Amino acid sequence: MNELEEEIIKKINYNKLTSNGFQKENNKYYLTKYILNNKFKIVITITNNSLMGKIYDLSTEEEYTNYLVKELNGKFVESIREEYQLVLEDIKNKCCEIKYFKSNQANRISDLINDLYHDKPSFLWQDEPHGVFRNKENKKWYALIMEVTKDKITMGKELVNIINLKLPPEKILELLEKEGYYQAYHMNKKYWLTIILDDTIKDEEIISLIKISYNLINN
Secondary structure, three states, rough: OOOHHHHHHHHEEEHHHHHOOOEEEEEEEEEEEEEOOOOOEEEEEOOOOEEEEEEOOOHHHHHHHHHOOOOOOOOOHHHHHHHHHHHHHHHHHHHHHOOOOOOOHHHHHHHHHHHOOOOOOOOOOOOOOOEEOOOOOOOEEEEEEEEHHHHOOOOOOOOOEEEEEOOOOOHHHHHHHOOOOEEOOOOOOEEEEEEEEOOOOOOHHHHHHHHHHHHHHHO
């Protein structure tokens, strides 16, 4: 990947892709743009942590690759490169945001919280990548996304993002019987629950629990 492609993948907001022209099929996102009077088309494919761009000559239906050869600097090939860069810049401007956290799911959840409550994470500890989400009025916490080694929660040594949520004690006991839910790390285990943000639990289910947590701290 070139520098711009790498920057896009680091900052991509997957929730914005379909509203900006991408089609989703089997966890892949596709964007098609026609250039140079519809004589060529650019196809951008985005998957988890990967962006692939291809250009096709529609007169031959074959992939055009000359723009990838640095030694070729003619006017035509430069125009192809420029068109490709413009498509990438458009994706960057429309679909990328600051990524606060290590995992894609943590960033998606952060964006969904902002969509719901217009709250962005507050980083209260210097040089620690732990983001607090709290009610603007009463300042109470309803979610905390942390970066810890996995062995703090379960087996494993890799760094992971987790989210702590405040829930009714009976709900916590119910969820602890299911895969993907753990006793709260660094919080009161009676009232808080931990989820590892590795896509074991779907975004929709986590958001439904965030809504419960948010309502609890407002009661």
